[in-house]
Amino acid sequence: MKKVLLIILSGLLIFPSNLVSATGVSTDKSRAKILSQSIEKQTGVSDIIKSNLNEDIYTDNTSIYLPNNGTDNVKISDLENKKDSFEIILPKEANNSTPKTSANGTIVYNNEVNNNANIALQPTNDGIRSLVIINNLSASKEYTFGFNLPKGSRLITAKEYLGAEYDTKEVYVVNEDNIITSIISPPWAKDANGSKVPTYYKVEGNKLIQVVEFTKKNAFPIVADPSAWKVTKCITSITLILASVALPALKIVKIKKYIKELGGIKMTVMLLMGTANAKEKVATIGALAAEISGITDIHDNCF
Structure with missing residues (x-):
């Protein structure tokens, strides 16, 4: 079973233009x-x-190709299964921009024509962390990432994939067999005072739109950033279970319930594999482990 690539698109930085000047x-x-x-x-x-x-x-x-012009696409190539390769179209705020790369590897697509917002990318061991840099209150509250997906693949929200009751706020790329091949982490945002700023995704066909509901009451800069994470075959094993018709419906319902309580498929796998601190979620991770412990594929790939 192949490794799943994690694409992180939920990083967000809102940055005041007066600080730049x-x-x-x-x-x-x-x-x-x-x-x-x-x-x-x-x-x-x-x-x-x-x-x-x-x-x-x-x-x-996986190989990742980063363009030297924000109008071009980011290319994600699966070296084991070429048919799962795809491209990401950056938001229009990156158009016609020549990127600058920091000494640490952050790539800023700095469009001087439109200073309301800019786009930045950070390639990581697990995929792409994408950041929207919002410079002032005149900036748009919506940023669209387009996806050129393989035939039969599509974007789907966790609400649609898992059911409204188990919505984790993630977005998935699923293949023609409805198996998750990539995960887009839930978005979040905080202002300079540490207050949360409402942010969420909309999916329209093969477009992922991040909405950020900042207001003049927010303290700038506002920062949101999901941590990069090493994804393993465990994700594929779990999503195959969610799509299975061989298991009792009640068991699948319980698994979905625990996944939501644990913060999504990504966080669930991190906890199962011991790469995240369970803390107050020890009981939930234990209950989930009990539900899936007898499944051979899960045992081989998650424990």
């Missing part, structure tokens, strides 16, 4: 440097893969 310069290079430093302060840099644009980055069984 505080240096007294507005060159493309200096502005990109300030933005990348602010992003890296929130995301950290330990998991970023330093790369050259227009070259493939290899991570496990």
